[in-house]
Amino acid sequence: MKILVFNCGSSSIKFKLFLMPQEDLLAEGLLERVGSEDAYASLKTPRGKTKKYQEISDYPAGFIVIKKMLLNPDNGAINSLSEINACGHRVVHGGESFGGSMPIDDELEQGIEAVFELAPLHNPPNLTGIQQARLMFGDIPQVACFDTAFHHSIPEVAYRYALPEKFYSEYQIRRYGFHGMSHQYVARQAAQMMGSHKYSVNLITCHLGNGSSVAAIRDGHSVDTSMGLTPLEGLVMGTRSGDLDPGILFYLNRKGYDTDSLDTLLNKQSGLLGVSGSSNDVRDLELKADGGDDRAALALNIFAYRIKKYIGAYMAVLNRVDAIVFTGGIGENGAAMRHRILSDMDQQGIVIDEMRNEVHAGVPGEIQGPTSRIRVMIIPTNEELAIARDTFKLTTKNTDKSGDKICQP
Numbered sequence: 001m002k003i004l005v006f007n008c009g010s011s012s013i014k015f016k017l018f019l020m021p022q023e024d025l026l027a028e029g030l031l032e033r034v035g036s037e038d039a040y041a042s043l044k045t046p047r048g049k050t051k052k053y054q055e056i057s058d059y060p061a062g063f064i065v066i067k068k069m070l071l072n073p074d075n076g077a078i079n080s081l082s083e084i085n086a087c088g089h090r091v092v093h094g095g096e097s098f099g100g101s102m103p104i105d106d107e108l109e110q111g112i113e114a115v116f117e118l119a120p121l122h123n124p125p126n127l128t129g130i131q132q133a134r135l136m137f138g139d140i141p142q143v144a145c146f147d148t149a150f151h152h153s154i155p156e157v158a159y160r161y162a163l164p165e166k167f168y169s170e171y172q173i174r175r176y177g178f179h180g181m182s183h184q185y186v187a188r189q190a191a192q193m194m195g196s197h198k199y200s201v202n203l204i205t206c207h208l209g210n211g212s213s214v215a216a217i218r219d220g221h222s223v224d225t226s227m228g229l230t231p232l233e234g235l236v237m238g239t240r241s242g243d244l245d246p247g248i249l250f251y252l253n254r255k256g257y258d259t260d261s262l263d264t265l266l267n268k269q270s271g272l273l274g275v276s277g278s279s280n281d282v283r284d285l286e287l288k289a290d291g292g293d294d295r296a297a298l299a300l301n302i303f304a305y306r307i308k309k310y311i312g313a314y315m316a317v318l319n320r321v322d323a324i325v326f327t328g329g330i331g332e333n334g335a336a337m338r339h340r341i342l343s344d345m346d347q348q349g350i351v352i353d354e355m356r357n358e359v360h361a362g363v364p365g366e367i368q369g370p371t372s373r374i375r376v377m378i379i380p381t382n383e384e385l386a387i388a389r390d391t392f393k394l395t396t397k398n399t400d401k402s403g404d405k406i407c408q409p
């Protein structure tokens, strides 16, 4: 069957078409700057690539562009919309209600809307994408896959903040965690590569991209993760500060920074960009640091140090760690960054083989040295495929033979 996967952001729509269960990628596309006159739409299929600049005024217009591209007789991927059997949608926040992927109906849409406040930048466009897909494809099954769902197994001791009870019960302030589809995907792949059952492995998975998070996984289930109520907590990111002393906010507030300016500061002006003063891209910063730029070097070192601290913390949480897994643009490709993170951890049982680390990029593999007690794995993430797999399972059998958390319709 053909499954179309959507990842809808505030101004971009990413989509991939899979043939399942073969997991063949039939098409992938991207609409950028939706809502503007100089938007562009690109599509890649085995028959070729196209990229076209045009006005895409809003989401409905974007979905018409997607339809036209997919049906294009020259390099499209289908002859008729009826070839699409189901759609899967990435939804960033599932709140406390959704502990697994779910078939979409009107009630589920309301559930996504109910947590708009927890993810004001992400859930509204996610829902708009769902509504457009339901309009365009009519009666076919649609499935929502939540970034928070994999972390539903985190115990209360790890998900509660040390705030009075009412802030949890009335405002749902707790750790939710994100990047769940990615952490789950690489955890399953890691177990497979180790020849182990997916519910027998203890892992620390590091998703390092523009947004970054670490997860502690015991027996295949997430038991802690670095992102919290929002994706701002935890690691240093491209433009996000990650963890800091909350007292800094009161201090700055008294200096005249209001809520919006603090939000912008911590989400858009901090992290690698803020510390380096020049870039949020690890590749740029490595080049600058090599050329003697001290601020770039400091940004990279703070980024790596924070990850090292989380790895140490999660080793304590898990007690036994079978593998540390790197994924995301930086985790998969950034050899120098992996070196920074894992150097001087031999007493903890982690030793990387520098040669293997250097040459390894973008493909699954292991980079630990022969004396390492803990494996160090690189596994390219594929969140869209994870969504296609969940959508396939939910729409074909209505049961979860794999044992993963797929909710019943």
Ligand code: ADP
Pocket (backbone or CB within 6 Å): 208, 209, 210, 211, 238, 280, 281, 282, 283, 284, 328, 329, 330, 333, 334, 335
């Ligand atoms: P997103 O979170 O937006 O999906 P990605 O997972 O694509 O981001 O990661 C983007 C980051 O990956 C960029 O900031 C870039 O610094 C980093 N990156 C990509 N290729 C390399 C590389 N070869 N070496 C180091 N970092 C890289």
